[in-house]
Amino acid sequence: MSIVTTIILGLCITFIIIYLTINIDKFKPKKRSEHQDLIDSIHAKIAKANGASMKQYSLENLSIENTKKQDFYAKVEFVNKNCTNLEDFIINDEINEFDLLKLADLNGIDLQIRSGWFPLVIELIKKLNAYGWNKKVTCIKEKYAGLRFHAECVYGDAISNIVEKYENKSQNVCETCGEPGEIRSNSGWDYVACRKHYLENRGKITIVERGFNLNDNFFPWKDIKNANFEDLMGRDKYNFLNIQFNNQIVRHAGWEDRKLYISKYVMGFGNFLNHLPKSINNLDYSYIENFKNLEYCKICGYQAVYFDECECCENETWNSYIKTWRVKNEEMEEKKLSHHHYKQLKWAMHKDDVFESTQNNYPKNPNHKILYTEKELKEHLESFES
Known part of the structure; x- marks a missing residue:
């Protein structure tokens, strides 16, 4: 091997070593x-x-x-x-x-x-x-x-x-x-x-003359082409309603089309379902029947319980809870009282009702029974802040 070839080979090897040293992270396994x-x-x-x-x-x-x-x-x-x-x-x-x-x-x-x-x-x-x-x-x-x-x-x-x-x-x-x-x-x-800041992100739907408002954007009933519930997640509950319009253009983050996706988490969702026109193509009206019997919530006290779940505080009802968690008959009343007590305390600890009481989203049960004491709430807050 000539001296020139040796020098060139040495330079190549040196270059490779330097390159690998500088870019070693690229070759590490992720x-x-x-x-x-x-x-x-x-x-x-x-x-x-x-x-x-x-x-x-x-x-x-x-x-x-x-x-x-x-x-x-x-x-x-x-x-x-x-x-x-x-x-x-x-x-x-x-x-x-x-x-x-x-x-x-x-x-x-x-x-x-x-x-x-x-x-x-x-x-x-x-x-x-x-x-x-x-x-x-x-x-x-x-x-x-x-x-x-x-x-x-x-x-x-x-x-x-x-x-x-x-x-x-x-x-x-x-x-x-x-x-x-x-x-x-x-x-x-x-x-x-x-x-307060959760609801700003959660959104709100209200019924108005000739249609509905979703976060201050108006959509007329007459322009609805078809609608269907999507994303079945178990227990016969859907995540959102997909509505397609004839002419209304819907602006989303980054694109626009004629489809509107309404999440079940939106405030006023249950009431909205009960006001949908009876002639929408592809809509499963049998599912909407589950939202007919509106009840007061045992936890937050607001009349917002649709289909075994409170739309206001988003807690499931006791009947829904025991379908998932087995409770012995002899312990039923005690566990039920304890469950509602804990959930009410959590609702109060986060001061959710302080804001909700000013919103007029739902009527409040005048006979709502509070299960915790002021002393319990104070102790709970102190443990949270410590």
Whole structure:
């Protein structure tokens, strides 16, 4: 082999080694499925689309180049405004959401949570600071309706336990306003919301002259071409009603057509079914018969029980519950009372009725019986807040 050939071969080998070193991640086996990566990307887009409203600043404004970020910081006052490194970052009782943003910035990450969780995360970093946390964090975001805060720690130590506690706590705090909330799952992804912000996302359908309104968009009865229930999920219950129109154009996120998909989770769905014209093609009117007998709910007290489920608080009736969970006859009354007691306490704990009582969505049973005491509710709330 000639010297020239040896040199060329050596250069090729060197080039290959350098290329593999730089791009080694491309050749590593994927630890997670592509489906999981897609979910992560969707969650990131949701976070940015919904926005972490911070005095009118959205998440889109937070993920910006350093030059623009300095202009952003110049508009507001906060403890760590002039801080340039983690070692000098101050954690005290005066820090606010802008300090939280600065902490993320100094760690080279984006702050991907909504404003309702800012106080929770600020409280978290104060707790961590008391245990000597080094202020390093590689992730502050929402995922699967829970806070994800990745700090340097050892599993089972004080730092790890505090982070776990607050990640769990986030599942009961509305991401939008910080009020007590719970995980909601009716929109294609899980998120945490109080009743007010949940209903804003849930939507509402009302009957008006000559048609109906869905989220303030009017649809005339006479323009309905056909309709059918879809997505049977067991127990003879459908997920939504699909309506096709002759002329009405329906605008969806990213496309438009003449089809409207009305979820069973929409407020007013049961009443809407009972007002549908009797001459719609392909519509299963026998299914609608299940929504004829409207009852008061034993849990929230509102007249919103259709087909063994309350449209208001979304709890199933006791009769529906015992079809799934076996209860001995001799324990029936005791278990029933305990079931309603627990569900009522949960409804009150999240302050759902505080908002619902102002909406006039459903009439309230004047004889609704509350099964919990004020003392029980107070103790329940204290355990939630601790």
